[in-house]
Amino acid sequence: MNVLVSGGAGYVGSHAARMLANAGHEVWAYDNLVFGHRGAVAPGRLIEGDLLDRPKLEAALKAHKIDAVMHFAAFAYVGESVTDPGKYYHNNVVGTLSLMDAMRAVGVRRIVFSSTCATYGEPESVPIRESQAQNPINPYGYTKLVIERALADYAKAYKWGYAALRYFNASGASADGDLGEDHDPETHLIPLVLQVALGQREHITIFGDKLPTPDGTCIRDYIHVDDLASAHISALERLEPGTEFKCNLGTGQGTSVKEVVDACRRITGHAIPAVIAGPRAGDPPALVADASLARRELGWTPRFTSIAPIVESAWRWHQKHPNGYGD
Numbered sequence: 001m002n003v004l005v006s007g008g009a010g011y012v013g014s015h016a017a018r019m020l021a022n023a024g025h026e027v028w029a030y031d032n033l034v035f036g037h038r039g040a041v042a043p044g045r046l047i048e049g050d051l052l053d054r055p056k057l058e059a060a061l062k063a064h065k066i067d068a069v070m071h072f073a074a075f076a077y078v079g080e081s082v083t084d085p086g087k088y089y090h091n092n093v094v095g096t097l098s099l100m101d102a103m104r105a106v107g108v109r110r111i112v113f114s115s116t117c118a119t120y121g122e123p124e125s126v127p128i129r130e131s132q133a134q135n136p137i138n139p140y141g142y143t144k145l146v147i148e149r150a151l152a153d154y155a156k157a158y159k160w161g162y163a164a165l166r167y168f169n170a171s172g173a174s175a176d177g178d179l180g181e182d183h184d185p186e187t188h189l190i191p192l193v194l195q196v197a198l199g200q201r202e203h204i205t206i207f208g209d210k211l212p213t214p215d216g217t218c219i220r221d222y223i224h225v226d227d228l229a230s231a232h233i234s235a236l237e238r239l240e241p242g243t244e245f246k247c248n249l250g251t252g253q254g255t256s257v258k259e260v261v262d263a264c265r266r267i268t269g270h271a272i273p274a275v276i277a278g279p280r281a282g283d284p285p286a287l288v289a290d291a292s293l294a295r296r297e298l299g300w301t302p303r304f305t306s307i308a309p310i311v312e313s314a315w316r317w318h319q320k321h322p323n324g325y326g327d
């Protein structure tokens with residue numbers, strides 16, 4: 001297939017683009033490089049453009065005879081979405097509608113969309129099943145939920161085939177250490193902890209150690225970025241016009257913040273001092289996927305099921321690229 005990967009220069013998008021190309025697809029990354037990195041895209045495969053640039057999107061879809069879109073491009077800082085919701089609704093909702101309408105204009109009817117477990121808000125119960133109510137507790141989660149809804153409506157009315165994949169905590173890096181996580185600012189736990197091991201930070205701050213979890217720190221479901229990528233490809237290959245597919249992408253395993261920090265200590269051999277602070281606003285104590293639907297329906301199995309190999313892959317990337325992509 002000819003596939004346009006929006007956000008293809010970003011963290012998850014770049015891993016998916018590379019895996020798609022390795023699977024024999026023709027891949028074009030569409031990215032405005034606000035958060036993406038030129039160095040994360042295969043040479044000659046980057047179309048530099050914004051989601052809000054409809055003419056450019058339509059031209060790209062036409063010129064490369066695109067059969068399907070994988071849509072990763074979005075802003076994803078939960079805290080910033082609370083203080084500046086306009087920025088999030090504009091980029092994640094208006095931008096995505098611009099992409100969807102460009103697809104309509106050109107007749108592309110297949111899309112795999114990056115959604116998030118943040119669409120559930122405070123979970124009713126853990127592990128979280130897809131049937132749980134979606135009540136986001138921040139604008140970021142709402143922007144993703146709005147698009148899930150729009151896709152369902154477009155699928156029905158215009159006979160699109162779509163998949164909305166609700167990621168839990170994307171983590172890790174490609175096996176060769178050439179692609180990895182490089183956010184500015186960085187807010188995610190694993191890269192922050194590894195920056196301490198690299199001597200770029202003095203300590204990691206643990207947000208809360210008196211939460212209702214076995215060791216008192218937050219529990220998350222860390223899923224390797226290449227496992228996310230392979231699930232996208234499985235979903236893409238199953239898309240048929242008029243069909244919808246919504247599922248969680250996680251491992252079903254919970255890991256606490258303390259367990260992540262301990263794994264980083266073992267793997268890096270660095271003491272990694274930790275300072276305990278109060279909980280971060282809006283952080284649910286535990287978010288773990290019921291990951292059975294994706295396994296059943298996509299025939300997909302995550303290869304990384306524990307935190308150690310995830311951290312090892314991230315550490316390889318951080319050692320090889322202590323300053324990220326260097327742009």
Ligand code: UFG
Binds near residue numbers: 077118140169207
């Ligand atoms: N944490 C710390 N110290 C830090 C950073 C994080 O203790 O310096 C903790 C957080 O409290 C949380 C866990 O580590 O319990 C993971 O935090 P991340 O910021 O890495 O990830 P989140 O679970 O907060 O957020 C991720 C994605 C969001 C997405 C969300 C869904 O980054 O985009 O999952 O809940 F919306």
